Amino acid sequence: MPELPEVEVTRRGIAAPLAGAVVHTLRLGKPLRWPLGRAPASFAGLTIGDITRRGKYLWLPLTRGAVPEGGLLLHLGMSGSLGLHARAGEPGPHDHFDLVTDRGTLRLNDPRRFGAVVWSASLGDDPAATLLARLGPEPFDPELTPQRFHATLKQRRAPIKAVLLSGDAVVGAGNIYTCEALFQAAIHPALRADRISLPRADRLLAAVRQTLGRALALGGSTLRDFTDVHGASGAYQAEAAVYGREGQPCPRCGAPVKRRVMAQRSTYFCAICQKR
DNA sequence: AGTTAAACCTGGTTGC
DNA sequence: TGCAACCAGGTTTAAC
Numbered sequence: 001m002p003e004l005p006e007v008e009v010t011r012r013g014i015a016a017p018l019a020g021a022v023v024h025t026l027r028l029g030k031p032l033r034w035p036l037g038r039a040p041a042s043f044a045g046l047t048i049g050d051i052t053r054r055g056k057y058l059w060l061p062l063t064r065g066a067v068p069e070g071g072l073l074l075h076l077g078m079s080g081s082l083g084l085h086a087r088a089g090e091p092g093p094h095d096h097f098d099l100v101t102d103r104g105t106l107r108l109n110d111p112r113r114f115g116a117v118v119w120s121a122s123l124g125d126d127p128a129a130t131l132l133a134r135l136g137p138e139p140f141d142p143e144l145t146p147q148r149f150h151a152t153l154k155q156r157r158a159p160i161k162a163v164l165l166s167g168d169a170v171v172g173a174g175n176i177y178t179c180e181a182l183f184q185a186a187i188h189p190a191l192r193a194d195r196i197s198l199p200r201a202d203r204l205l206a207a208v209r210q211t212l213g214r215a216l217a218l219g220g221s222t223l224r225d226f227t228d229v230h231g232a233s234g235a236y237q238a239e240a241a242v243y244g245r246e247g248q249p250c251p252r253c254g255a256p257v258k259r260r261v262m263a264q265r266s267t268y269f270c271a272i273c274q275k276r
Numbered sequence: 277a278g279t280t281a282a283a284c285c286t287g288g289t290t291g292c
Numbered sequence: 293t294g295c296a297a298c299c300a301g302g303t304t305t306a307a308c
Contacts, residue, residue, distance in 0.1 A: 002301060033284075033303085056302075078302050079286080094286085112285045114302060134303090158279060165302090174301055223301060224288080264281075266299080 002076040004139065004172030005215035006226050006234065007056045010082050013229030014106060015051040017084060021101040022047055023062070029096035032116050033077065037127060039119035040069065048101065055135045055171040059123055060099075070121045072099075073128045077114030083107045084229045136168045139209055144170060150201035153193040160196060161189035162263035164208070169193075173208055175265045176221055179243045181207040188274040189260075189267045214239070242268040 002010070026043040028036065040046075046069055049061035061071040076082070088105035091098060097108035097117045108115060120128035136152070137144040152169040153160070163169060164178045173181055182189050185207035187200060196204065215221060220234030223244070227233055237244070241251050246259035250270035258271050 006301075030285095075302080077285095078300070080301095110285095111287065112300085112302095114285070131303095156278085162279080167303095176301065221301075226301070263279095265302095 002056060002080065002220070002226055003174035003177050003212075003215075004053075004056060005177070005212055005236070006220035007058065007076060008053055008216055009220045009228050009234065010076070011051055011053045011058055014082060014084050017103055018048045018060075018101065018106065019050055020047060021103040024100040024102065025098075027091070027098040027100070028117075029091055029094075030113060032096055032110065032113050033075070034116050034118050034127070036117060037119045043099075054123075054132050054138070055167065056174075057132065059128070068122065070119055070125075071123075071128075073116070073118050073120055073123075073131065074108070075116040076108075077110055077112060077116065079112040079224070080108055080110035080115035081227050082229055083109065083227070083231065134167075135171050137170055139170050139172045139212055144205070146198065146202035146205055149205045150196070150198045153196050153201055156193040158193060159190045159262055160187060160193045160204075161265075161267050163193040165263055165265065170205065170208055172212055175267075176223075176237075176240065176243045177208070177211050177215060179268045180240060181211045183242045183269060183274060184211060186274055188271075188276045189262055189269050191276045242270060244268065 023043045023046045046062040046064055049063055052059045056075060058074040059071055060074060062069045085105045085107060088107055094109050094111045095107055096110055099106040118127050149169055156163045161178060164173055185204040187204055215236040218235040219228060220226060221236040222233035223237060242257050245257045245268060247256050250257055250273060252273050255270055255272040257268055260267050
């Protein structure tokens with residue numbers, strides 16, 4: 001499910017309510033992508049700090065009193081969503097993580113279990129440091145200029161669709177928003193990244209930002225699993241121009257939207273509007 | 277070195 | 293109706 005907008009929608013739903021919350025217990029269900037790691041024996045009495053996001057990861061810092069006591073790095077994988085429940089009932093078959101606090105229970109529901117909850121002593125320590133080190137720049141970082149974006153694309157010969165998905169040039173756009181941004185920038189997904197001119201790279205970066213920003217404003221996309229922390233669905237999927245619309249008319253020229261597998265993912269595009 | 281498959285899981289949908 | 297095949301928002305790891 002979750003690309004950057006969905007993760008950020010989630011973060012915004014839990015950050016304020018949980019800032020300053022005191023943890024009672026941590027409970028784990030079936031194994032997720034990685035084990036929790038070298039976590040404290042007990043989480044009781046730890047206080048939650050300001051929850052932040054990097055790429056599609058959330059960082060939930062913990063303190064004992066004023067002393068930092070590591071934190072939890074969370075990833076929603078393909079099918080994960082977080083809920084904040086005033087009174088959480090018994091965990092269901094896909095509830096694999098509960099953080100019970102004095103402000104409610106933060107619960108991760110993740111049927112496919114590609115998500116992760118790992119403890120780290122800090123963002124600068126492993127495993128968090130290694131996981132985050134692979135990530136490219138944040139899409140809304142003002143230091144990510146069109147020139148810098150273009151320079152990264154110049155180093156890659158793979159199709160632009162694959163390069164965007166890799167997150168090397170900019171993080172946050174997954175399969176949906178990559179398709180949508182390429183459509184908006186009128187760039188063919190199979191075009192080699194190093195063949196993209198600076199003006200087109202400029203347009204593509206603007207399209208990525210616009211697409212992610214619009215999705216964020218609409219509460220993300222809900223294809224199947226994703227809901228925000230209150231259980232509400234996102235609305236962006238109804239606005240998608242090409243994603244999931246194989247055979248339907250391109251909103252710009254009316255030609256049928258094509259679907260092709262690229263970088264192991266279904267890629268939707270208009271073969272007329274999007275130029276190589 | 278850089279690009280591309282395989283792997284991790286479960287469940288819903290499609291087609292024979 | 294039953295069952296196999298295919299598909300799904302991600303990312304690491306192994307293999308060309």
